[in-house]
Amino acid sequence: EIVMTQSPATLSVFPGERATLSCRASQSVNSNLAWHQQKPGQAPRLLIYGASTRATGIPARFSGSGSGTEFTLTISSLQSEDFAVYYCQQYNNWPRTFGQGTKVEIK
Amino acid sequence: EVQLLESGGGLVQPGGSLRLSCVASGFTFSNYAMSWVRQAPGKGLEWVSTVGGRDNNTYFADSVKGRFTISRDNSKNTLYLQMNSLRAEDTAIYYCAKMSPRGDTDYWGQGTLVTVSS
Numbered sequence: 001e002i003v004m005t006q007s008p009a010t011l012s013v014f015p016g017e018r019a020t021l022s023c024r025a026s027q028s029v030n031s032n033l034a035w036h037q038q039k040p041g042q043a044p045r046l047l048i049y050g051a052s053t054r055a056t057g058i059p060a061r062f063s064g065s066g067s068g069t070e071f072t073l074t075i076s077s078l079q080s081e082d083f084a085v086y087y088c089q090q091y092n093n094w095p096r097t098f099g100q101g102t103k104v105e106i107k
Numbered sequence: 108e109v110q111l112l113e114s115g116g117g118l119v120q121p122g123g124s125l126r127l128s129c130v131a132s133g134f135t136f137s138n139y140a141m142s143w144v145r146q147a148p149g150k151g152l153e154w155v156s157t158v159g160g161r162d163n164n165t166y167f168a169d170s171v172k173g174r175f176t177i178s179r180d181n182s183k184n185t186l187y188l189q190m191n192s193l194r195a196e197d198t199a200i201y202y203c204a205k206m207s208p209r210g211d212t213d214y215w216g217q218g219t220l221v222t223v224s225s
Binding site for chain 2: 001032034036038042043044045046049050055087089091092094095096097098099100101
């Protein structure tokens with residue numbers, strides 16, 4: 001099983017600042033990496049697939065990068081609606097696995 | 108617009124069974140693999156199971172293998188999860204999810220809560 005490790009667990013950021021979230025895979029997942037956003041009491045939503053492609057309707061302030069085992073999600077200028085938990089997920093191997101999540105909170 | 112509507116959650120005793128359903132609309136259901144993903148209270152996301160679109164291949168997390176069965180009825184645009192021998196640790200919100208042809212999860216339902224307790 002591929003273990004996905006996200007860091008940090010919690011990120012405190014001022015509105016308008018940049019946020020950088022990391023995700024590491026225990027073995028290569030190529031570019032088969034997605035990022036999902038989950039707000040309290042809501043279902044997750046796909047943000048990024050293929051490590052760097054924004055899903056339909058996702059604002060350009062969200063960007064993804066990386067391949068192999070190291071990935072980054074960057075939110076260029078945090079808006080109030082971006083404070084949420086973010087999960088990475090690999091879909092290169094079975095079983096599919098998620099990271100434990102990074103909570104982005106208001107500083 | 109893609110919509111996924113889960114039902115069938117509830118309170119069940121340890122060792123009991125429950126069947127979840129997910130009715131899909133807004134896309135050609137038979138063309139896409141579908142999954143169940145769960146989230147225990149206050150915890151992260153855990154993939155549970157996937158069934159292929161036309162090939163009907165199935166995949167399961169080790170934590171549910173042998174206890175859970177995934178199936179689909181393409182004529183009814185419905186995905187199922189049959190859960191047997193339920194344990195307290197199966198308590199979670201269960202999300203139905205559509206898989207893209209690339210393999211990622213591109214749409215999520217709102218979830219249905221399963222509580223396993225005596």
